[in-house]
Amino acid sequence: MNQTVQNVVINPSLQELILVVKREHLFPQSAWNGIKAVCFDDYINIIRQHQEFIVRAQAEEDQRYKQIIPYLIFEHNQNYFLMQRSAQASEARLQNKYSLGIGGHINKQDIEGQTLFDWARREFHEEVEYEGTLSVEPLGILNDDSNEVGKVHIGFVMLLKGSSAKIKIKSELKSGSLVPLEECMLYNKNLESWSQTVLTYLLDQKYGTEPAKCCCH
Numbered sequence: 308m309n310q311t312v313q314n315v316v317i318n319p320s321l322q323e324l325i326l327v328v329k330r331e332h333l334f335p336q337s338a339w340n341g342i343k344a345v346c347f348d349d350y351i352n353i354i355r356q357h358q359e360f361i362v363r364a365q366a367e368e369d370q371r372y373k374q375i376i377p378y379l380i381f382e383h384n385q386n387y388f389l390m391q392r393s394a395q396a397s398e399a400r401l402q403n404k405y406s407l408g409i410g411g412h413i414n415k416q417d418i419e420g421q422t423l424f425d426w427a428r429r430e431f432h433e434e435v436e437y438e439g440t441l442s443v444e445p446l447g448i449l450n451d452d453s454n455e456v457g458k459v460h461i462g463f464v465m466l467l468k469g470s471s472a473k474i475k476i477k478s479e480l481k482s483g484s485l486v487p488l489e490e491c492m493l494y495n496k497n498l499e500s501w502s503q504t505v506l507t508y509l510l511d512q513k514y515g516t517e518p519a520k521c522c523c524h
Contacts, residue, residue, distance in 0.1 A: 321364040326413040327372040332357040333461060334450075342447040342464060342508045350448060350463070351423060360415050370458050377427045378410040378449065378462040380505060381435075383469040386485035387509075388435075389494065390476055405494045407502040409434045410462065427465050435483070439471025449504055462501055464508075488513060 330338070332353055354375060366374050381388035390406050411430050418426060424443050431441070446464040451457035476483040491498075491506050498506065 321362070321367070323363050323412070323414055324360040325363045325366055326354070326375045326415070326418060327359050327361055327366050328354055328357050328375060328461075329359070329371055330373055331371075333373055338450055338452055340451055340453060341504055342449045344447040347423075347445040347448075347463065354423075363412065367459055372459065373461040374459055375413055376410045376460050376462045377413070377423055377430065378408040378464045378501060378505070379427055379431050379467055380407055380446070380464065380509075381409075381431070381437075381467045381469055381474065383439075383472050383474075383485060386472075386487055387491060388474055388483055389486050389491055390483040391481055404499045405497045405502065406499045407491065407505050408462075408464070408499070410501075423463060424465070427467070431467060434477065436475050436477055437469065437471070438473040439469050441470075442468045444468060446505075446508070449501060451500065451504065454500070457500070464505060 333350070359372070361369075361372065363374075366372055387407055390409075392404050392406060409431055413426060417429075421429075427443055428441065431437070444466045446466050449462035449464050472485055474483070474485070488506070488509055492510075495503060495506065
């Protein structure tokens with residue numbers, strides 16, 4: 308009997324154990340869509356109390372869980388670092404997309420003995436080359452249950468204020484430049500959905516239509 312053996316390529320990143328929290332703990336009442344200005348400390352405590360580490364392949368399909376994603380926005384002198392991902396980006400849904408945010412999953416080694424803010428700084432320096440100092444300011448928590456990807460992720464949006472304009476991309480990003488906030492609107496159609504949400508939020512803040520952001524951490 309002839310048997311056909313098919314080689315199945317398994318993405319190693321889908322086998323890693325990543326940080327998740329059950330939706331019921333993050334939204335004890337009802338979920339919101341968009342960015343909500345909250346006290347990060349409250350949600351960091353929820354993560355500490357209810358954190359689990361499961362295989363990413365499961366997390367991408369199981370809507371009982373939310374994958375915890377810090378999402379980092381860099382700003383210098385009211386200009387924002389706008390990036391474009393390469394055609395070979397590891398996440399196919401983000402290939403060639405423009406982004407205002409640097410983000411990533413968290414595994415157990417990332418978070419042991421570290422805070423979410425420590426992780427944010429390290430992730431930032433892994434993704435870009437930057438010369439200068441940084442301050443990290445929480446903006447809010449981003450949730451978007453309007454699509455299948457958003458249903459299994461939640462973003463902790465942080466504004467990284469830099470002292471220098473000496474910044475350039477590396478990793479799977481292929482370009483990046485500092486641009487005024489309003490100019491980012493020219494790329495809105497090609498922005499990742501989370502970046503579209505962040506851009507709207509920042510514009511609303513700038514023109515006084517958004518409540519004051521969280522100041523605790």
